Amino acid sequence: MQVSVNRFAIDADGDFAQSFPCDALLSAQINIAFGDVKAVSQLAQSSLSEQNEQSNARWVASSSCLGAMSNLGTDQGESYLHVLSFAGLDGSTGVASAELVQGKQQAIAESTLVNAMRDADRLGEMPSLVWLVVAPGSEEAVLKGLQNVLGDGVPIVGGSSADNSIAGEWLQFDGHQLRSEGIVIAVFYMSEPVSSYFSSGYQTTDCAATVTAVEGRTLYTLDGEPAGEVYNRWLQRYHQPPLTPGNILAASTYFPLGRQRGKEQYTVPLLAHPARLNADNSIDLFATIRLGEQVSLMNGHAENLISRAAEVTDVVLRTHELNYERRPLALLIIFCGGCMLAIKDQLDEIRCSLSARTQGISFIVGFTFGEQGCFADGVSRHGNLMISVTALG
Amino acid sequence: MDDIEKLNETILQLRFENNQLQRFKQINQLLLNGLDAIMSSSHRSEVFARLFEVIREILPCDQILIAHYDEQQSTVIPVSSSDEGQHYSPLRYSDLTDVFEDTMNIFNVSLIPGWPQHLGNWLPEANSVLIHPVSTSQARYIWLVADRNIGAFTKQFEEIFVSFSAFVANTLSHFEQHRLMRERETLLEERQRIEKTMINQEKMAALGQLAAGVAHELNNPLGFINSNLSSLQDYLSDIHGFIKKSTQTSPQLQEEYKKREMDYILTDTDDLLDESLEGIRRASDIIANLKSFSHPDEKTCTKIDLNRVITQALSIVKTQAKTVVEISFTPSETAADVMVNANQLAQVFINIVTNAIQAISDRYGKISLAVQLQDKTVDCRITDNGSGIPETVMNKIFDPFFTTKMVGVGTGLGLSISKAIIEQYGGELRLESSNPQGTCFLVRLPRIND
Numbered sequence: 059m060q061v062s063v064n065r066f067a068i069d070a071d072g073d074f075a076q077s078f079p080c081d082a083l084l085s086a087q088i089n090i091a092f093g094d095v096k097a098v099s100q101l102a103q104s105s106l107s108e109q110n111e112q113s114n115a116r117w118v119a120s121s122s123c124l125g126a127m128s129n130l131g132t133d134q135g136e137s138y139l140h141v142l143s144f145a146g147l148d149g150s151t152g153v154a155s156a157e158l159v160q161g162k163q164q165a166i167a168e169s170t171l172v173n174a175m176r177d178a179d180r181l182g183e184m185p186s187l188v189w190l191v192v193a194p195g196s197e198e199a200v201l202k203g204l205q206n207v208l209g210d211g212v213p214i215v216g217g218s219s220a221d222n223s224i225a226g227e228w229l230q231f232d233g234h235q236l237r238s239e240g241i242v243i244a245v246f247y248m249s250e251p252v253s254s255y256f257s258s259g260y261q262t263t264d265c266a267a268t269v270t271a272v273e274g275r276t277l278y279t280l281d282g283e284p285a286g287e288v289y290n291r292w293l294q295r296y297h298q299p300p301l302t303p304g305n306i307l308a309a310s311t312y313f314p315l316g317r318q319r320g321k322e323q324y325t326v327p328l329l330a331h332p333a334r335l336n337a338d339n340s341i342d343l344f345a346t347i348r349l350g351e352q353v354s355l356m357n358g359h360a361e362n363l364i365s366r367a368a369e370v371t372d373v374v375l376r377t378h379e380l381n382y383e384r385r386p387l388a389l390l391i392i393f394c395g396g397c398m399l400a401i402k403d404q405l406d407e408i409r410c411s412l413s414a415r416t417q418g419i420s421f422i423v424g425f426t427f428g429e430q431g432c433f434a435d436g437v438s439r440h441g442n443l444m445i446s447v448t449a450l451g
Numbered sequence: 452m453d454d455i456e457k458l459n460e461t462i463l464q465l466r467f468e469n470n471q472l473q474r475f476k477q478i479n480q481l482l483l484n485g486l487d488a489i490m491s492s493s494h495r496s497e498v499f500a501r502l503f504e505v506i507r508e509i510l511p512c513d514q515i516l517i518a519h520y521d522e523q524q525s526t527v528i529p530v531s532s533s534d535e536g537q538h539y540s541p542l543r544y545s546d547l548t549d550v551f552e553d554t555m556n557i558f559n560v561s562l563i564p565g566w567p568q569h570l571g572n573w574l575p576e577a578n579s580v581l582i583h584p585v586s587t588s589q590a591r592y593i594w595l596v597a598d599r600n601i602g603a604f605t606k607q608f609e610e611i612f613v614s615f616s617a618f619v620a621n622t623l624s625h626f627e628q629h630r631l632m633r634e635r636e637t638l639l640e641e642r643q644r645i646e647k648t649m650i651n652q653e654k655m656a657a658l659g660q661l662a663a664g665v666a667h668e669l670n671n672p673l674g675f676i677n678s679n680l681s682s683l684q685d686y687l688s689d690i691h692g693f694i695k696k697s698t699q700t701s702p703q704l705q706e707e708y709k710k711r712e713m714d715y716i717l718t719d720t721d722d723l724l725d726e727s728l729e730g731i732r733r734a735s736d737i738i739a740n741l742k743s744f745s746h747p748d749e750k751t752c753t754k755i756d757l758n759r760v761i762t763q764a765l766s767i768v769k770t771q772a773k774t775v776v777e778i779s780f781t782p783s784e785t786a787a788d789v790m791v792n793a794n795q796l797a798q799v800f801i802n803i804v805t806n807a808i809q810a811i812s813d814r815y816g817k818i819s820l821a822v823q824l825q826d827k828t829v830d831c832r833i834t835d836n837g838s839g840i841p842e843t844v845m846n847k848i849f850d851p852f853f854t855t856k857m858v859g860v861g862t863g864l865g866l867s868i869s870k871a872i873i874e875q876y877g878g879e880l881r882l883e884s885s886n887p888q889g890t891c892f893l894v895r896l897p898r899i900n901d
Contacts, residue, residue, distance in 0.1 A: 172562070175562075181562050181563065181564060182557050182558065182559055182560065182561075182562035182563035182564075182566070183555060183556060183557055183558070183563075184556035184557070184558045184602070184604065184605075184606065184609070186606060207559070207602075208558055208602050209558060209600070209601055209602020209603070210602065210605075211558060211602045211603070211604060211605035211606065211608075212602075212605070212606060252606070255464075255467055257460065257463065257464070258460075259456045259457070259459070259460045260456060260459075261455045261456040261459060326463065357456070358456055359456060362456055362457055362460070366460075369460075369464070373464050373467065373468065376468065377467070377468060377471045380468075380471060380472075381471060381474065381610075434463055434466050434467040434470060436470075436605070
């Protein structure tokens with residue numbers, strides 16, 4: 059297996075500043091790409107070129123909040139496309155995509171996964187990894203669809219596409235079709251090993267309540283009171299100023315809502331990131347909360363957010379080397395966009411710490427508005443404010 | 452507070468890493484139990500049955516099957532299954548090449564385009580099937596692990612199972628090689644034994660030729676010595692009468708007769724002649740035996756009841772046994788017909804029983820003979836309660852001229868001639884057992900069925 063990372067700048071006119079695509083992309087079996095909305099949009103336009111039409115490379119691309127990151131650099135608001143290319147895999151890959159239709163997300167996810175397997179010519183066989191790119195809003199239904207087909211036997215890892223301001227401009231691209239409310243699924247069948255870890259920090263506080271009114275991802279009441287009022291009251295206990303209606307993504311990063319998942323022995327906190335406080339005191343979340351379940355206020359700290367990516371990477375590298383006695387060739391990292399916004403000035407510091415840990419291993423990081431990954435109990439779930447690291451090779 | 456957050460995160464990381472270590476524990480447990488299963492099982496089907504138990508303890512599944520790939524027939528057939536008693540039909544390998552060539556973790560068989568219908572017959576209730584081919588030094592097998600749940604076998608399950616299968620194949624290969632080495636050693640021993648027998652047979656043939664030659668060359672001189680001595684004995688009788696009459700008529704001759712002790716000389720001359728003639732008779736016996744050894748097939752064979760032959764032989768030999776040895780004979784219930792020369796065969800039993808009598812001369816002996824009918828043979832066991840044959844000479848007792856008797860008592864040809872006679876009839880004569888409590892010989896001859 060050969061792995062390469064390339065980073066392409068987008069100029070002021072929205073075009074690639076240098077020759078695109080390069081040979082590594084054209085000869086790859088699969089390219090996984092992250093960039094800001096402009097970069098992914100430009101990638102889709104260039105795919106219409108004759109060169110790309112003749113290539114057999116499969117693509118899974120997603121827009122990332124304020125650009126992306128790789129071992130080649132951090133964008134921090136500038137427009138770049140980062141592409142991690144895999145060639146010479148001992149096995150095959152398949153990619154499929156679809157537009158998510160309200161109320162049918164689960165069924166669409168099921169059929170898209172089957173199409174991806176068919177594309178890999180391995181329909182019915184257990185893949186080593188399912189890589190997922192999805193528009194924010196229905197990740198739980200999508201995951202349920204995938205698990206209906208596959209069970210819990212394979213890690214499903216990925217992230218929800220993001221833009222720079224929660225304006226709904228996010229994009230997904232499968233090499234042929236550019237979508238904004240879509241799903242792109244890649245399946246990897248390969249003899250090279252895969253390891254993955256999914257983590258968040260945060261401490262459960264003693265502020266807790268029961269969900270008494272919720273619709274979709276809009277939380278109306280907690281213990282019968284308007285959710286915004288309860289949430290602001292909880293923040294005051296931690297000496298935080300009350301939030302006003304509008305985008306609260308950055309302000310709520312250190313105080314998300316959490317609920318326990320997993321069996322008794324393996325309970326894990328699953329986080330929901332408050333994204334917007336509405337005028338009616340309801341809260342829009344980046345994850346779905348069920349009526350009647352108990353939620354707690356969670357509390358995290360900037361220092362831990364900054365160090366987390368490198369620590370999670372350490373865990374994955376350790377287990378990969380322990381299980382397979384080899385260092386991986388590539389790392390796919392999903393980093394919560396909300397977390398990134400809270401510590402965006404330290405992104406270079408984070409990249410340096412990742413480079414120090416990985417020592418030459420190629421990596422790519424997407425900043426997403428929802429994360430999907432496999433928890434310690436072996437079940438893949440959708441969560442917020444998470445980091446996932448997946449090692450391949 | 453941030454320390455607690457960090458601590459919680461570390462606990463989750465440790466839990467994850469602990470889960471990863473569990474995989475090694477599972478693999479180690481499987482390998483340990485697998486090795487124990489192989490070591491404690493003597494047959495291939497037993498090995499597989501034990502391995503199924505071992506796998507199911509660690510990796511839950513509904514059904515396990517091991518199929519053997521017959522390269523010559525190009526078929527695959529289950530040789531062992533966790534579902535005992537189920538019948539499986541062989542499948543053509545060419546129909547299943549895509550499925551059986553490499554590890555295949557199928558999470559839902561209904562999604563597999565053209566899922567082989569016949570495999571469905573083998574695994575009727577399976578939705579998930581893990582297929583893994585393994586090769587030992589002697590054979591190629593295919594493992595099929597099945598479960599009714601969709602997506603039952605995780606990648607971790609697959610990795611553990613593949614590691615375990617590789618270990619099992621490797622261990623079975625070692626055992627197969629060990630078994631082959633044992634078989635090779637047995638064949639080498641058999642070859643050495645055959646070579647030794649061939650050398651012995653060549654030696655016997657050469658000895659037979661030598662014996663025939665010696666017998667022929669000695670026969671003539673012994674003949675005229677015997678004839679001359681007999682004539683001399685007659686002459687001496689006349690001389691003896693003449694001297695007696697002469698001395699009666701002449702006192703001078705009588706005086707001379709006494710002076711020369713002619714009485715003693717004449718008596719001793721008679722004794723010397725008798726001894727010489729006895730020597731000639733024994734030499735003739737030896738030559739007759741040598742002839743029998745070298746040409747045992749010179750006499751004609753007829754169908755005869757072995758019980759009758761033994762009865763006749765015993766009537767002769769019992770005169771030697773007198774009252775110190777009790778000889779019993781248990782004939783077969785029906786006729787034990789064999790195709791032999793009756794006189795030659797009687798000689799065999801006389802030889803063996805005579806040896807037995809001599810072996811038990813120092814105690815009250817018992818010799819028993821019993822004839823038993825087998826499907827294709829007639830067996831006679833001759834058992835005595837003598838002092839047994841020393842272990843050091845056991846492998847020499849059938850050699851010509853080998854004897855433990857005093858010089859002049861035995862020629863050392865009895866057993867070798869007996870063996871040659873029995874083998875001439877397509878039978879065998881062997882020492883079945885011997886210890887200080889007694890000896891047992893077996894005479895086995897082809898049975899003539901009407």
